[in-house]
Amino acid sequence: xxxxxxxxxxxxxxxxxxxxSFADGLNDKSHIVNRVPSGKAGLSMMDSITPHVVVxxxxxxxxxxxxxxxxxxxxxxxxxxxLIVEKNTQLPEIVDANLVLKLPFTxxxxxxxxxxxxxxxxxxxxxxxxxxxxxxxxLVTCQDRQKKLTPRLVEILKILKKKMVMLSSExxxxxxxxxxxxxxxxAPSTFISVGCEMRLRKTPATPNLSKPSEV
Numbered sequence: 001x002x003x004x005x006x007x008x009x010x011x012x013x014x015x016x017x018x019x020x021s022f023a024d025g026l027n028d029k030s031h032i033v034n035r036v037p038s039g040k041a042g043l044s045m046m047d048s049i050t051p052h053v054v055v056x057x058x059x060x061x062x063x064x065x066x067x068x069x070x071x072x073x074x075x076x077x078x079x080x081x082x083l084i085v086e087k088n089t090q091l092p093e094i095v096d097a098n099l100v101l102k103l104p105f106t107x108x109x110x111x112x113x114x115x116x117x118x119x120x121x122x123x124x125x126x127x128x129x130x131x132x133x134x135x136x137x138x139l140v141t142c143q144d145r146q147k148k149l150t151p152r153l154v155e156i157l158k159i160l161k162k163k164m165v166m167l168s169s170e171x172x173x174x175x176x177x178x179x180x181x182x183x184x185x186x187a188p189s190t191f192i193s194v195g196c197e198m199r200l201r202k203t204p205a206t207p208n209l210s211k212p213s214e215v
Contacts, residue, residue, distance in 0.1 A: 007118050008032040010051035012042045012068060017060030022084070025107030031114070039068035046075060053080040053117040055110070059103055064089055069096040080117050082110075116141070126161050133157055 009031050011023045023035040034049055036042045038061070042054065054072055058065025065083050072081055073096035083097035091100065099113060116139045126133040132141045135158060138149050149157075 006030065006032050007053070007114060008034075008049070008051045009053055009055055009114065010034045010036070010042055010045065010049065011055040011057060012036055012039055012061070012065075013055075013057040014038070014061040016062045017057065019059065019103060020107070021060075022055065022057055022107055022110055026111065026114075029107075029111050031111075039071055042068070043071055043075060046072075051079075052119065053082060053114060055082045055084065055114075056097070057084045058089070059084055059086045064091060065097075066092060066095055072096070082113065084110075115139070126158065128161065 009026055011026070011033060013021060013023050013035055014037055023033050026033045034045060034051065036045055039056070056065045056068050056072075058068070061068075065085060069081050069083055072079060080099075081097040082099045082101060083095060084101050084103065085091065087102045087104070089102070101110065101113065116134075126135060130142055133149075133154070134140075135154055138151065138154050140147055140149055140157075
């Protein structure tokens with residue numbers, strides 16, 4: 001069973017894949033699942049539903065799915081999109097999907113990835129610049145990249161966020177008093193940004209956050 005508010009999923013799924021239906025598996029997980037056989041049918045359904053996430057099972061359609069993702073992205077720039085492809089599928093460097101999953105994998109793995117888009121009360125969300133931390137799911141998002149943090153790191157970031165608010169208040173007070181504010185005031189937010197980028201980074205090199213996550 002899904003805790004809290006149910007997740008609404010629109011899944012584009014054909015019958016040409018060599019794997020079990022993900023739509024059937026997600027129904028068993030008590031998600032609200034709307035299944036359509038093509039991208040065109042999915043775009044039409046958007047007039048009557050508002051999904052939390054769109055899953056494009058391109059492997060079941062025997063296509064790369066890039067044009068379908070592009071069409072959904074044009075319709076709604078904020079809509080989370082998960083693209084499912086065969087292991088050896090060649091994709092362009094930039095894909096209009098938040099996450100790319102390569103077969104084979106289980107429906108449980110897809111469910112785990114979908115948890116990032118589970119409706120959550122605002123009280124569990126911490127936002128600092130481009131970084132959003134969900135303290136309930138322990139998921140951090142930064143410009144379309146996602147990573148699950150350890151409970152300890154989540155607590156550290158929560159403490160740093162509080163320190164940042166305290167320092168911001170102190171900074172405002174000092175400005176009113178006509179005193180010079182040092183750069184140290186911005187250290188906590190900078191530390192959060194750097195820390196999260198390090199966690200989101202796939203390699204020691206500077207990350208290209210414009211690319212979708214790929215598993």
